[in-house]
Amino acid sequence: MKRPLLLAVGLVVAGAACGGNKPAPAPAPQASANADSAAAAKARQDSIAAAEARAREDSERMARQRSADSLAALGHTTEAVRSMLGTLIHFDFDKSNIRSGDASILDQKIQILQANPNVRIEIDGSCDERGSVEYNLALGNRRANAAKQYLVTHGIEAGRIDTKSYGEERPLDPAHNEQAWAQNRRDEFQIIAGGDELKQP
Amino acid sequence: MRWGRCCVALAGLVAVSRPLVAQDTAAIDRGVRIGITYQPGVRPGLVLLPPPTTLGPVRDSLRAILWRDLDYSDRYELISFAGSDSIQVSAPHSLSTPHARPSVALAVLNYPLYRALGADFAVTIASRRSSDTLDITVHDIVAGSVRRVLPARFPALTAPGFRLAVHRVADRIVEATLGVRGIAATRILYLASGKLYRIDQDGADMKTLVSSGDRSILSPGWDHEGNRITYTEFWSGHGQLFVQAAGSGKRRAVTDGKTLDFTPEFSPDGKTIVFSRAIEEGTDIYALNIGDNCCLQRLTVGRFSDNLSPTYSPDGQRIAFVSTRAGAPQVYVMAPDGTDQQLFAPFDYGVTGASNAPDWSPDGQSVAFHREVGGTLQVFVLDARNRTARQLTSVGRNEDPTWAPDSRHLAFISDRSGYRQLWVIDIETGRIRPLLLQSGVRLPAWSPLLPETEASTP
Numbered sequence: 001m002k003r004p005l006l007l008a009v010g011l012v013v014a015g016a017a018c019g020g021n022k023p024a025p026a027p028a029p030q031a032s033a034n035a036d037s038a039a040a041a042k043a044r045q046d047s048i049a050a051a052e053a054r055a056r057e058d059s060e061r062m063a064r065q066r067s068a069d070s071l072a073a074l075g076h077t078t079e080a081v082r083s084m085l086g087t088l089i090h091f092d093f094d095k096s097n098i099r100s101g102d103a104s105i106l107d108q109k110i111q112i113l114q115a116n117p118n119v120r121i122e123i124d125g126s127c128d129e130r131g132s133v134e135y136n137l138a139l140g141n142r143r144a145n146a147a148k149q150y151l152v153t154h155g156i157e158a159g160r161i162d163t164k165s166y167g168e169e170r171p172l173d174p175a176h177n178e179q180a181w182a183q184n185r186r187d188e189f190q191i192i193a194g195g196d197e198l199k200q201p
Numbered sequence: 202m203r204w205g206r207c208c209v210a211l212a213g214l215v216a217v218s219r220p221l222v223a224q225d226t227a228a229i230d231r232g233v234r235i236g237i238t239y240q241p242g243v244r245p246g247l248v249l250l251p252p253p254t255t256l257g258p259v260r261d262s263l264r265a266i267l268w269r270d271l272d273y274s275d276r277y278e279l280i281s282f283a284g285s286d287s288i289q290v291s292a293p294h295s296l297s298t299p300h301a302r303p304s305v306a307l308a309v310l311n312y313p314l315y316r317a318l319g320a321d322f323a324v325t326i327a328s329r330r331s332s333d334t335l336d337i338t339v340h341d342i343v344a345g346s347v348r349r350v351l352p353a354r355f356p357a358l359t360a361p362g363f364r365l366a367v368h369r370v371a372d373r374i375v376e377a378t379l380g381v382r383g384i385a386a387t388r389i390l391y392l393a394s395g396k397l398y399r400i401d402q403d404g405a406d407m408k409t410l411v412s413s414g415d416r417s418i419l420s421p422g423w424d425h426e427g428n429r430i431t432y433t434e435f436w437s438g439h440g441q442l443f444v445q446a447a448g449s450g451k452r453r454a455v456t457d458g459k460t461l462d463f464t465p466e467f468s469p470d471g472k473t474i475v476f477s478r479a480i481e482e483g484t485d486i487y488a489l490n491i492g493d494n495c496c497l498q499r500l501t502v503g504r505f506s507d508n509l510s511p512t513y514s515p516d517g518q519r520i521a522f523v524s525t526r527a528g529a530p531q532v533y534v535m536a537p538d539g540t541d542q543q544l545f546a547p548f549d550y551g552v553t554g555a556s557n558a559p560d561w562s563p564d565g566q567s568v569a570f571h572r573e574v575g576g577t578l579q580v581f582v583l584d585a586r587n588r589t590a591r592q593l594t595s596v597g598r599n600e601d602p603t604w605a606p607d608s609r610h611l612a613f614i615s616d617r618s619g620y621r622q623l624w625v626i627d628i629e630t631g632r633i634r635p636l637l638l639q640s641g642v643r644l645p646a647w648s649p650l651l652p653e654t655e656a657s658t659p
Contacts (some may be wrong), residue, residue: 059326094529094555124438131557131599132463132508132554132555132557132558132571132601133419133529133643133644133646134463134477134510134557134558134580135420135507135509135510135523135530135555135557135558135599136421136475137419137440137461137479137509138477138479138483138484138507138509138525139463139464139507140483141479141480141483141484141507142483142507145481145483147481148481161480163438164437164438164439164461165438165461165479166438167435169417169435
């Protein structure tokens with residue numbers, strides 16, 4: 001998860017740097033026309049050569065810029081899609097059924113997974129600390145598989161989804177109150193393959 | 202005799218001030234002792250007389266450990282003399298035998314004095330001449346005679362086996378006086394910050410057993426001989442089961458860690474481990490022959506429910522476990538091959554809270570577990586014969602009970618002090634005491650009586 005994300009951010013930064021730091025393009029075409037009207041043959045020849053050289057340089061730079069821009073744009077899309085795919089869903093205490101409000105989050109993931117058929121994901125189920133330590137491993141497993149079941153019944157191939165349980169071993173918020181517990185009763189979604197370039201659904 | 206009368210008067214005074222604690226209300230016992238500490242009740246009184254000063258530095262440790270072990274057995278009214286360590290000159294040896302020869306002390310122990318103090322038993326410690334053997338003598342005060350002489354030799358004070366050797370003497374004193382087995386020579390496993398620790402039952406001698414980097418340890422347990430332990434190593438949703446020699450620390454994996462395996466439990470014959478495995482269709486209980494590392498057998502088929510946390514009856518004929526087949530987790534029981542599954546701890550559907558973490562007592566008569574009551578957890582004990590459950594605790598959150606080998610003490614995790622700490626309750630007297638002050642501890646497992654020679658292979 002971590003390395004592709006950093007890479008994508010790196011590309012975005014590189015693209016922005018490439019576009020931003022270059023000096024504004026020289027006014028080459030206009031200069032060339034002025035020189036022509038002056039009708040000095042030798043000077044014209046030189047000027048044409050110089051203009052051509054500048055134009056060549058410009059187009060090369062533009063090409064570089066375009067490619068950087070599109071990479072950056074692609075990075076932005078990938079990042080946005082990745083973030084959508086990573087949206088958490090939450091559960092009621094000691095429950096593993098998908099809340100109605102969270103179904104729309106899973107529906108969005110279904111569209112993304114359909115648009116990006118090479119992506120494989122892992123769903124990690126977690127619990128709050130109020131239940132029993134060992135029972136929570138079973139409950140986390142049930143939560144992860146509840147989300148997987150939802151995706152599979154909506155057409156995603158089961159082989160593209162791994163599930164894991166973290167029980168209460170990996171709280172997002174270590175505090176001991178209802179707000180923290182509500183945060184910790186969750187499924188996390190991670191891309192484990194095919195996530196370098198993601199298409200918008 | 203003047204001294205004796207004084208003691209008796211004091212004893213009478215203090216007697217009325219401290220009723221027998223029978224409910225879950227005990228705070229930390231500060232151990233304030235005025236004059237004679239005397240806890241009235243129907244339990245036999247016992248006097249532990251100070252060991253001879255000739256023992257040197259061992260003396261204080263010996264006395265302190267024996268005292269605590271006998272106290273923590275909750276089987277005696279211990280009678281002590283205030284400040285007896287500092288006023289050793291007038292200690293009972295000189296009291297009873299002015300000419301102080303230890304071997305003579307046995308013969309002329311002042312039985313009437315101790316009887317007047319409420320003692321049924323007295324324990325004296327004497328060193329043999331030109332030998333490092335000590336004679337621990339158990340006196341029957343009522344009969345006015347020596348009940349038994351227990352010869353004992355101890356390793357050096359700093360040797361790793363010293364405390365356990367003293368604990369064994371405490372157990373022999375319990376055996377000599379009451380004819381039952383004690384719990385002094387036992388240890389408790391517990392977890393903190395993902396590491397597995399071990400501690401003597403009296404709260405001393407903590408040792409880290411397993412520290413496995415980014416893997417955290419879960420679900421520790423003992424075999425029924427006290428030779429081996431088993432536990433789960435958990436990382437990234439994986440759970441791998443290990444068996445480890447309690448003595449040498451050598452270990453071997455018994456599952457491959459590709460799945461999430463947890464709550465391993467030895468069968469009484471030590472040949473099988475039953476455990477929970479979480480797979481896509483749910484969590485179920487499996488049995489694995491660890492002698493041949495073969496023959497994985499699935500004992501439950503949940504499909505739409507989870508089955509976990511198995512615990513054997515001591516005769517190996519039944520397994521209690523947790524199942525969510527009725528919705529919330531509750532305690533069920535089955536034959537060791539998975540047949541004859543039925544409800545064990547009764548509950549009111551939709552009313553009784555979730556019940557988890559069962560542990561079958563070594564005498565086979567009870568199953569301890571915790572149940573959600575009013576938004577928190579409390580320890581319950583189920584009578585295995587008539588299947589009625591009673592609530593043991595009520596202060597704070599109390600969970601994960603584990604039986605001592607005497608089937609009357611339970612260690613459990615409680616936050617009654619504000620932090621999750623290890624506590625011990627005696628279900629006969631209701632006495633509750635903290636075992637250690639470390640906080641953030643989880644999943645204790647009390648050993649059986651530990652063998653004299655520690656096994657070195659897992």
